[in-house]
Amino acid sequence: MKVQCPHCLSKARITSRNEITTTVADLYCQCMNTQACGASFVMTLGFSRYLNPPLTSTQRLAAHIIGSLTKAQRQELLQGDLFH
Incomplete structure (x- = not known):
């Protein structure tokens, strides 16, 4: 530095x-x-800010989002049809 x-x-x-x-x-x-x-x-x-958040934060956020999906939405996500 x-x-x-x-x-x-x-x-x-x-x-x-x-x-x-x-x-x-x-x-x-x-x-x-x-x-x-x-x-x-x-x-x-x-410290100012993250340019790329720590993996644990990203995993927690992903788990929260996936947990809020319906069973059908989760299935679509796993099949890759959700974004097409």
């Missing part, structure tokens, strides 16, 4: 990390441009 100094835009390194929650962490960083900047700062790293 690359981190950039918010002041001089030079590369920065992560010196430590503090987990706030399972999806949010504070990253303690130090600018590598020690001649002109040398800033130390904290960036927050956080």
Whole structure:
């Protein structure tokens, strides 16, 4: 993971990390441009969204949808006739 100094835009390194929650962490960083900047700062790293949901979520959703179908609709689905 690359981190950039918010002041001089030079590369920065992560010196430590503090987990706030399972999806949010504070990253303690130090600018590598020690001649002109040398800033130390904290960036927050956080989960935003899934691009592809976890398999367990997809399976749960599919099971719920299939469970709400009638027996005839389930049979059609298994035969592949439902979407034709």
